[in-house]
Structures are given as C-alpha cells and as structure tokens.
Amino acid sequence: MSGDPIYTEMIIEYSRNPSNFGKIADAHIHQHDANPLCGDTIDLYLNIEDNKISEIKFDGHGCAICMACSSVLTEMIKGKSLDDVKKFDKDELLSELGLQHLVKTSPVRIKCALLSLKSLKFGIYSYFVDKMKDSESAGNLNEEAANLY
Amino acid sequence: MQSTADAFEDLRKDFPVLNRRVRDNKKLVYFDNAATTQKPNQVIDAISDYYQNYNSNIHRAVHALAEESTEAFENTRDIVAKFLNIEDSREIIFVRGTTEGINLVAYAWGRDNVKEGDIIVTTEYEHHSNIVPWQLLTQEKKAQLKYIDIDDNGELMLDQLDDYLSTGKVKLVTFSHMSNVLGTISPVEKIVSKCKSAGVKVLIDAAQSVPHMKVNLNEIGCDFFVFSGHKMLGPTGVGVLWAKKEILEKMSPFLGGGDMIREVHKYETTWNDLPYKFEAGTPNIADVIGFAKAIEYLEKIGMDNIRNHELELTKYALEEMKKIPGLTLYGTKEPEKRGGVISFNFNDVHPHDVGTIIDKDGVAIRSGHHCAQVLMEKLNVAATNRASFYIYNTKEEIDVLIAALQNVAKVFKL
Incomplete structure (x- = not known):
C-alpha cells in the first residue's frame, strides 16, 4: 500500500481498544447519530459540570477510522469548557491521527472520521437550546448548528 | 471452436472500463455488479449515435428525426417483451428503475386497492425499495405490513406465508426474486402458486435476477414484475415495470402530464392507452435505446450460459473463501440455490x-x-462485505480478491 496511510498502528490500536467506550446512565447529554451510507451508529454520552465536560463516553458500531476518531475525540475534549468545544475544529481531530488527507482523498471515509464530532456538536448545541428560555436565540443557535456540516 | 471460459474472457474487450488501472496502477477487479454493471461499447455507442444523429423527442412530431427516435424507442419495448416472453409489448412500462416501478405500483394500484386492516406481505431480505413504499402505503391506509422471515440458511420460511394468507386479508405479496445481499434465489413457483390459490396479487422485484438468469414471465404467473437496466449492462435511469394488461387498464395513473393523456380540458382529462398512460413526460429516450443493445448483447451470449458462468465463479469463490480463517459467509451453502453474490465478514x-x-x-x-x-x-451485523460477479469476471480475479483479503489480515494483525 502506498499514498497517505490510513491504517497506521495508532488507528488499528484504537480500533482494537477504544478509549472511553461505554455508556453513562442518565447522562446530561445523550446524542445518537448514524451514517446513512453504511449503517454505522454512534451514541455519545456527556455529563456537564461548571460548564465543563466532566465525563464522556461513546458507544456504537463503526469502522476502525470511526472508532479511532471517536476515541481520540473523547480524550481531547474531556475537561474542556463548552465554549472550547463549540470552537473545536475538525482539523484538530484529524491531525491528531494524521488523517487530514481524507478531506481531499476520500469524501466517503471522511464521514466515518467525523461522525462522532458531528454528534458531539449537535449534542452540545441541543443542550444549549434546551437551557435557553428565549426562543429567538435558540432559533439562531439551531441555524448555526445546522450550518456546521 | 472456443471453450466457454475463453468466450467469456474474450468479451472483456467490449468493456472499455475493464482496461483501466486504479490506485497504484492496479488492474481493476470489478466485483460490485449487484450495485451496477459495466457497459459494453455496443451500449455506449448506441447512446452516442442517438445524440449525434437522430436526437429528437418521440411520439408527436412528424419530422424525420422524430420518426427515427420513436421507432428506436418503441423497438426497445418489443425487444424487452420478447426477452421476457411476453406477447403484448403494451404491458411494458418504462420507468427510471426498480425503485420507481415499485413506487408506481404502491401508489397507483395500492391506493385504490388497499384498505384499512388489509395486509401487505414482504420478506426480511428485501431491499429498502421493496419495504419503504409499502410502509408509506400501509401507514396511510392503516393497513398492516408483514414479513416472511428467513431461516439460518438464508431461505424464506414459507409456512409464515401460509399463516398470513389464511387470514384472508392479504392484498399483495411482494418479494425479491434474488436477494441482493445473500444471493438466495426465492422459490418463485411455490410462492406464486400459494398466492394464486388464495386470489392474492404478487409483485416480483427482479432487479437481481433478470440480469443473471433466464426468466419466462409467461410461465411465472405473477401480476407485477420490476427490474432495472443498469444492472444488466444497460444505462442508468431505465427500468421496466411489467403488469398484466387487465390490471394496468384498471389502475389509476401515477404521474400526470404530457404523453399520458388522451384529451385534457380545464377540469377533466381522459387517459392515453397503455403503456403511455404510465409514461408521463419526455422519457429517457437515449438510455432506453441503449438498453436495447444491452439485452441484445446478453441474448447473444445466452442467459443459460451466463447463469452457468456465474455459478462456476460462485462455487470457486466460496471454496477459496472457506479456506480463509475468520471469514464468515452469509446465505445458503448450496451454490445452486444462489446467484453470484457473496456477502461476508472478516x-x-x-x-x-x-x-x-x-x-x-x-x-x-x-x-x-x-x-x-x-x-x-x-x-445481527451493522454491515457486510459483498462481492458480486458478472459475465466479464474471471477466476483469476477471484484469486486477486483472496490475496487482497490476506492483506487485510496483515494490516489488522489477525
């Protein structure tokens, strides 16, 4: 195999032994998402304390790329403030695993890589919306969330 | 005299895409034929010829080009009818593909004939295109959708069909002739005869069968039969719905518009004759014309030869894949009961x-x-791998697949 590598040692290792894999009972945020192309599913569970992510776990079926990216994502954002999570960019995640090339080389596989990040953003935004009483700002946030991907 | 294997090897030259290299200058091994097949020059050239020499809308204008295009278009209808052994080509309706054909039946026939409490029966191994239209219909009509389950061998449990039929509420039984995942060939004769005894209509999704085996619609005795051109060497965007004339004549139209009318007044319209009643708007003329060449190509090889060729490939692939440790094969173990489709997990x-x-x-x-x-x-899986074969595939290509799978084992340190 040549070209930009996908199946590095790190990705294989994470897919075999994912980090933060499992469920959180009664989590503050539970976001489910699926990739309609392949039927992969992910469930993301977060607890929030003092506007920070105090606990995070993910569960689901996915390919090695999806599992590795979900693992790394949960490691990277644990303990971060919600504002930081809002700003968290896909490039930060992809570069951690050396997968930035997927954006250009594989429009199909990039969806595997970003499924958990997409769920995270939707989960966080839904959480904000729920917390908001004023429906206009909630509407704006919904729109911002819809334009993320 | 050429051997059969050589004859199949020889036809590869008709498919330009098979010569190309992919990725790191690797020979293309195309095993995604259940999704769509490659196209021979004969089909590609017929489409170019239409656009270069006689592109024109059909059925109405009286000029020379329109006469030529109408003749070529309608000629395809006759070729399809002959291919399926149907006497009346007016029973052939051109649609975009199998999905549109099934939706047409669900909409135009279903809405008039399915009432609250009625049952539509489908199976567990259907493509979404033979599930979702029936969910939409049964939800709208407060009718019920029931499934014939499959056993551990990937075959339909027909006892369940008997149970459903005995309720007297079944209006339609709809099933795929061949599963697009397991390759299982459905026991068509048994199902149709059970349904006929019960006076129940039958729809066959033949997207995976017509490209690979001889089908005689005159003998099958179903009521609706649907398939796609692009899975049998033809262009995308062409499919066929066949139904008995008596049923089509009673059915309400599907899409309203040009070509499907006899007379339009401000508040009422009368319908055109079959098949035009169901072909509103300018059809996919070029691709229908190309599709005729695909059928001619297949008939020249012979559908029985095609079936045998694929059976040989499937037997060989199953044997070789069984040798790979950790590889799970789905579907029946008897190659004769399946088409050239192999689903597996590694x-x-x-x-x-x-x-x-x-x-x-x-x-x-x-x-x-x-x-x-x-x-x-x-x-109980999220997904499977699927290799599916067609006329241009070879045993050597299966060897390439096997070697590539061994590479997967290396990467994942299995």
Whole structure:
C-alpha cells in the first residue's frame, strides 16, 4: 500500500481498544447519530459540570477510522469548557491521527472520521437550546448548528 | 471452436472500463455488479449515435428525426417483451428503475386497492425499495405490513406465508426474486402458486435476477414484475415495470402530464392507452435505446450460459473463501440455490475497512448495509462485505480478491 496511510498502528490500536467506550446512565447529554451510507451508529454520552465536560463516553458500531476518531475525540475534549468545544475544529481531530488527507482523498471515509464530532456538536448545541428560555436565540443557535456540516 | 471460459474472457474487450488501472496502477477487479454493471461499447455507442444523429423527442412530431427516435424507442419495448416472453409489448412500462416501478405500483394500484386492516406481505431480505413504499402505503391506509422471515440458511420460511394468507386479508405479496445481499434465489413457483390459490396479487422485484438468469414471465404467473437496466449492462435511469394488461387498464395513473393523456380540458382529462398512460413526460429516450443493445448483447451470449458462468465463479469463490480463517459467509451453502453474490465478514474488521484496504489492490466490492437494514438486523451485523460477479469476471480475479483479503489480515494483525 502506498499514498497517505490510513491504517497506521495508532488507528488499528484504537480500533482494537477504544478509549472511553461505554455508556453513562442518565447522562446530561445523550446524542445518537448514524451514517446513512453504511449503517454505522454512534451514541455519545456527556455529563456537564461548571460548564465543563466532566465525563464522556461513546458507544456504537463503526469502522476502525470511526472508532479511532471517536476515541481520540473523547480524550481531547474531556475537561474542556463548552465554549472550547463549540470552537473545536475538525482539523484538530484529524491531525491528531494524521488523517487530514481524507478531506481531499476520500469524501466517503471522511464521514466515518467525523461522525462522532458531528454528534458531539449537535449534542452540545441541543443542550444549549434546551437551557435557553428565549426562543429567538435558540432559533439562531439551531441555524448555526445546522450550518456546521 | 472456443471453450466457454475463453468466450467469456474474450468479451472483456467490449468493456472499455475493464482496461483501466486504479490506485497504484492496479488492474481493476470489478466485483460490485449487484450495485451496477459495466457497459459494453455496443451500449455506449448506441447512446452516442442517438445524440449525434437522430436526437429528437418521440411520439408527436412528424419530422424525420422524430420518426427515427420513436421507432428506436418503441423497438426497445418489443425487444424487452420478447426477452421476457411476453406477447403484448403494451404491458411494458418504462420507468427510471426498480425503485420507481415499485413506487408506481404502491401508489397507483395500492391506493385504490388497499384498505384499512388489509395486509401487505414482504420478506426480511428485501431491499429498502421493496419495504419503504409499502410502509408509506400501509401507514396511510392503516393497513398492516408483514414479513416472511428467513431461516439460518438464508431461505424464506414459507409456512409464515401460509399463516398470513389464511387470514384472508392479504392484498399483495411482494418479494425479491434474488436477494441482493445473500444471493438466495426465492422459490418463485411455490410462492406464486400459494398466492394464486388464495386470489392474492404478487409483485416480483427482479432487479437481481433478470440480469443473471433466464426468466419466462409467461410461465411465472405473477401480476407485477420490476427490474432495472443498469444492472444488466444497460444505462442508468431505465427500468421496466411489467403488469398484466387487465390490471394496468384498471389502475389509476401515477404521474400526470404530457404523453399520458388522451384529451385534457380545464377540469377533466381522459387517459392515453397503455403503456403511455404510465409514461408521463419526455422519457429517457437515449438510455432506453441503449438498453436495447444491452439485452441484445446478453441474448447473444445466452442467459443459460451466463447463469452457468456465474455459478462456476460462485462455487470457486466460496471454496477459496472457506479456506480463509475468520471469514464468515452469509446465505445458503448450496451454490445452486444462489446467484453470484457473496456477502461476508472478516473477523471483527469493519466492512468499510476491508473495502478500503482491498481497494488499494484494485478490488472493488461493496461494503455497507446494501440498502437492506432489516436483513442486517436479522443477521445481527451493522454491515457486510459483498462481492458480486458478472459475465466479464474471471477466476483469476477471484484469486486477486483472496490475496487482497490476506492483506487485510496483515494490516489488522489477525
């Protein structure tokens, strides 16, 4: 195999032994998402304390790329403030695993890589919306969330 | 005199895409034929010829080009009818593909004939296109959708059909002639005869069967029969719905518009004759004309020869794949009961990863749920790998697949 590598040692290792894999009972945020192309599913569970992510776990079926990216994502954002999570960019995640090339080389596989990040953003935004009483700002946030991907 | 294997090898030259290299200059091994097949020059040239020499709308104008295009278009209808052994080509309706054909029946026939409490029966190994239209219909009509389950061998449990039929509420039984995931060939004769005894209509989704075996619609005795051109060497965007004339005549139209009318007044319209009543708007003229060449190509080889060729490939592939440790094969173990479709999983490696790794060796298979999530649930997997064969595939290509799978084992340290 040549070209930009996908199946590095790190990705294989994470897919075999994912980090933060499992469920959180009664989590503050539970976001489910699926990739309609392949039927992969992910469930993301977060607890929030003092506007920070105090606990995070993910569960689901996915390919090695999806599992590795979900693992790394949960490691990277644990303990971060919600504002930081809002700003968290896909490039930060992809570069951690050396997968930035997927954006250009594989429009199909990039969806595997970003499924958990997409769920995270939707989960966080839904959480904000729920917390908001004023429906206009909630509407704006919904729109911002819809334009993320 | 050429041997049969040589004859099949020889036809590869008609398919320009088979000469190309992919990824790191690897020979293309195309095993995604259940999704769509490659096209021979004969089909590609017929489409170019239409656009270069006689492009024109059909059925209405009286000029020379329109006469030529109408003749070529209608000639395809006759070729399809002959291919399926149907006497009256007015029973052939051109649609975009199998999905549109099934939706047409669900909409135009279903809305007039299915009432609250009625039952539509389908099976666990259907493509989404033979599930979702019936969900929409039964939800709208407060009718019920029931499934014939599959057994551990991937075959339909027909006892359940008897139970459903005995309720007297079944209006339609709809099933795929051949599963697009397991390759299982459905026991068509048994199902049709049970339904006929009960006076129940039958729809056959033949998207995976017509391209690969001889089908005689005169003998099958079903009421609706649907398939796609692009899975049998033809262009995308052409499919066929066949139904008995008596049924089509009673059916309400599907799409309203040009060509499907006899007379339009401000508040009322009368319908055109068959088949035009169901072909509103300018059809896919070029691709219908191309489709005729695809059928001619297949008939020249002979559908029985095609079936035998694929059976040989399937037997060989199953034998070789059984030797790979950790490889799970789905569907019946008897090659005669299946078409050239092999679904498998490799240890716990996700099919997307298998697909990506063997793609580096030029091998194109399908990874995913194959638009059959109901079946995936039954098999208790999120996805499978699927290799599917056609006339231009060879045993040597299967060897390439096997070697590529061994590479997957290396990458994942299995």
